[in-house]
Amino acid sequence: DQQVKQNSPSLSVQEGRISILNCDYTNSMFDYFLWYKKYPAEGPTFLISISSIKDKNEDGRFTVFLNKSAKHLSLHIVPSQPGDSAVYFCAASKEFSGNTGKLIFGQGTTLQVKP
Amino acid sequence: DSGVTQTPKHLITATGQRVTLRCSPRSGDLSVYWYQQSLDQGLQFLIQYYNGEERAKGNILERFSAQQFPDLHSELNLSSLELGDSALYFCASSSTPGQGGELFFGEGSRLTVL
Numbered sequence: 001d002q003q004v005k006q007n008s009p010s011l012s013v014q015e016g017r018i019s020i021l022n023c024d025y026t027n028s029m030f031d032y033f034l035w036y037k038k039y040p041a042e043g044p045t046f047l048i049s050i051s052s053i054k055d056k057n058e059d060g061r062f063t064v065f066l067n068k069s070a071k072h073l074s075l076h077i078v079p080s081q082p083g084d085s086a087v088y089f090c091a092a093s094k095e096f097s098g099n100t101g102k103l104i105f106g107q108g109t110t111l112q113v114k115p
Numbered sequence: 116d117s118g119v120t121q122t123p124k125h126l127i128t129a130t131g132q133r134v135t136l137r138c139s140p141r142s143g144d145l146s147v148y149w150y151q152q153s154l155d156q157g158l159q160f161l162i163q164y165y166n167g168e169e170r171a172k173g174n175i176l177e178r179f180s181a182q183q184f185p186d187l188h189s190e191l192n193l194s195s196l197e198l199g200d201s202a203l204y205f206c207a208s209s210s211t212p213g214q215g216g217e218l219f220f221g222e223g224s225r226l227t228v229l
Contacts, residue, residue, distance in 0.1 A: 004157075034217065043117060043205055043220030044158070089157060101209055102148060102171050103218060107157040 003027045004092050006106035014114050019077040021109050023090030026071065030092040034103065035064060035075045038087045047088075048075070080113045087111075118142065121206050121221035129229055133194040136224045140187055140208030146170070147189040148218060149181055152203040164189055196228045 005024045013019045021035075031052040036044035050057040050064045050073070057064050063076045077084055087110050091103040118141035128134055140147050149161040160173035164183035175181075178196075183189045193200060203225050207218035 006157075036220075041222065043119070043207075043222045045117065045220070046217045049217065091158075101146060101218075102160050102163050102173070103158075104160065105150075105158040 002107075003030075004090055004104050004106040006088075006090055006109050008109050009107070010110040010112070012112045012114060013080050015082055016079045019075075019080040019084065019111055019113065021075040021077075021088050021090075021111065023073050023075075023106055024071060025073075025092050027092070027094075027104075028071070029094050030104075032093045033064070033066060033073050034091045034093075035062075036089045036091060036105075038089065038108070044089055077111075080111075082113045082115050085111055085113050117219040117221065119206060119208050119219050119221035121204075121224050123224055124222065125225050125227075127227045127229065128196060130196055130198060132196050132228075133192065134196065134226065136191040136193070136204050136206075136226070138189045138191070138206030138208075138221060140189070140206075141210075141219050144208035144210050144219070145187065146209045147183055147187070148207040148209075149175075149189070149191050150205040150207065150220075152205060152223075153199075154202075158205065161191070193226070196226075198228050201226055201228045 034049040035047040037047045038044040048062045066073045087108045089108045090106040120139040122137045145166045148163045150158040161175040163171040181191045203223045205223045207220045
């Protein structure tokens with residue numbers, strides 16, 4: 001049962017353009033969502049998060065949008081840079097409903113930003 | 116550098132064998148999580164410990180076990196290994212579970228079962 005899904009295994013964009021990575025979830029109890037970035041031979045690193053009480057959170061070039069009714073979130077990177085090329089994981093948790101803090105991850109989307 | 120240390124980085128072993136993966140969390144973090152990443156798969160949650168006690172269990176096989184020691188380091192034991200156990204095993208830590216959700220990951224231990 002894949003509770004968090006990233007249906008696009010890969011995405012290729014041109015440097016300077018917008019990258020949009022999508023994520024869907026099925027469990028309505030999820031109330032906190034995160035994006036992690038992973039480079040080869042490294043562990044995932046936290047990028048940005050959003051609580052379910054918000055619909056948008058912005059941090060520099062990165063913005064996460066949450067559509068609770070559609071159970072969908074997206075990560076926008078503007079402008080995209082070659083250094084953004086990595087695997088991006090969407091993750092979800094139940095922060096405010098007695099959860100332990102564990103994260104449920106999607107399968108990841110490999111982003112390639114071409115110079 | 117996340118501050119989470121995992122050893123060994125690479126491990127090659129044969130089917131039927133037993134291995135132990137070790138994780139040292141960030142200084143001060145009480146919670147340790149283990150995740151498995153198989154080929155083309157996302158990160159699958161295995162198990163979590165908080166201050167020495169098991170806190171949550173995910174899709175962890177009965178052949179696998181873990182523990183967290185008084186010094187807060189954790190070990191993941193994998194026994195009766197099968198080819199399908201070949202994967203990247205990540206350890207992550209956090210200071211307080213359920214607050215903020217951010218986990219800090221180690222670089223992973225790549226296990227190859229031949």
